[in-house]
Amino acid sequence: MKLPLEGVLVLEFAQYLSGPCAGLRLADLGARVIKIEHPEKGEAGRKLSIKNLWLDDSSLLFNTINRNKESFAADMNNAEDMETLRRLIARAHxxxxxxRPGVMEKRMLxxxxxxxxxxxxVYTQISGYGSKGPWAKKPGQDLLVQALSGLAFTTGSYEDNPTPLGLGIGxxxxxxxxxxxxxxxxxxxxKNGKGTLLELSLLESLIDLQFEFFTTYFASGKMPERAHHHNAHSLLSAPYGIYKTSDGFIAIAMMSLQQLNKMMESQVLTQFSEGDVFSKRDEIKVVIADLLLHHPNDFWIQKAQIFDLWIMPVLNWKQMKTSKGYQVLEMEQEIAxxxxxxxxxxTRCPIRINNKKLYAGKAAPALNEHTQQIKQSLL
Structure with a gap:
């Protein structure tokens, strides 16, 4: 299958996650992505291990987020290498x-x-906090940006400490x-042959992610308040949340109390009206939580299916991997x-094109693996 970006040349002067993540998706769509790396040190992400797992001389993380790319070694402090890079830039799209702001400017790039x-x-620069302001040159690390953006106050329940998402979401x-x-x-x-300067930052992306919370705050002047119990979304009413059963956990999404009580058959829940779901959110959630503890997951899931309620089991990765719902997606691929x-x-690219799943099993490059080949084919 001919991919949409075949023939597009991307130069990736990037490290760790945000820039390489963009390069990965462009490569999945058919672009030729060339990583520009220091001849001796390579990209810093090569040494960023996850759970101390490695493949060859690079971290497992590097190998997953840099699959399907090429490596070109160049020292940006070397005049001859810089001239080579300029010639490569002339060929790129x-x-x-x-x-950080100032690094590429210092090297006249x-x-x-x-x-x-x-x-x-198309010149794309990603920073932690933008190119100006008091935070501009601070380290743009995901946990730090989650902390500054307010995101850590949306996860967990009211009494919990600020809780980050357990992945590099920014x-x-x-x-x-x-x-x-x-x-x-x-x-x-x-269309017109003109280039474009694109500027993004992790902070702006995480603020944009929280548009519901910010819009609510701007309109009301009040901070969104996490539920004291089973919080899953600070702006949503009971019963929305994750609850423990006698043998696991279930997630309950948006629905009226009347709908939910068709399944739960509780006299206590009938004491609350639909008008109470915000003002008495925590009281209602406590009642629901107590009732759910009396039966296992399968009991509640089967009853939810009878009444067509938006309820699902909470799975860990091992449980999800063995489920038919996961297997039919065919999300896995092997890379050497x-x-x-x-x-x-x-995992593969999560997009299908004309009913075709996108698999790209080409290994992440060894440092300097493609330098001579690129010089011969492009320069």
Whole structure:
């Protein structure tokens, strides 16, 4: 299958997660993505291990987020290497970097300098907090941005400490937002030959993620308040939340109390009206929680299906992997190490094109693996 971005050349001056995440998605869509790496150190993400897991000489994380790319070694402090990079930039359609403000400017690889080499290039710069202001040069690490953005106060219940999401949500979100606007800018460039400067930050992406909370706060002047019990969304009423049963947990989404009580058959719940679901949110949730403890997951799930209620079991990854709902998606793919040895299983691109799932099992590159080949084919 011919992929939409075949023929598009992307230069990835990026490290860790946000920039490489954008490059990964562009590669999944058919673009040729070349990582620009220091000849000796490589991209810093090569040493960012998750659970101390490694494949060859690089972290497991590096191998998963940099599959299907090429590695070009260049020292940006070396004049000869910089001249080579400028020649490569002249051939590129997209440039991505996620260095702190000032790094690319110092090396004369800022947008204006790059545009002088290649007027039609889509130049994408990702930062932690934007290019200006008191936080601009602070480390743009995901946990720190979650802390500053207020996101940590949306997770957990009222008495809990601020609770971060247990993954790099800002990095992944910002990287994928970058792809959306890169695609738009490529269409614009194809139409009129003009380049585009795209500027994104992890902080702005996480603020955008919380638009419901911010809009509510702007309108009311009041902070969204997490439920004291079983909080799942600070702006939603009872029964919305995750609850323990006698042998596991279930998630209950939006529904009226009358609907829920068809399943629960509780005299206590009849004492609450639909007008109480916000003002007495915690009282209602406590009643629901006590009732659910009397039976196992399967009992409640079967009853929920009878009444067509929005209720699901809460699965861990092992349970989800064995479920038919997961298996039919065929989300897994194998990739080998760049040295052709041990294989690892990771996830595929979550998009289908013309009913075709997108698999890209090409290994993440070894440092400097493609430098000579790229020079021969492009320079």
């Amino acid at each position: 997209v440039l991505i970097h996620n260095f 800022d947008y204006e300098s790059v545009k002088a080499i290649n007027p039609s290039i 990095d992944y979100l910002c990287g994928n937002q970058a792809v959306q606007f890169i695609l738009a800018a490529l269409i614009r460039s194809r 190490s760049s040295k052709g040895g041990k294989k690892i299983t990771t």
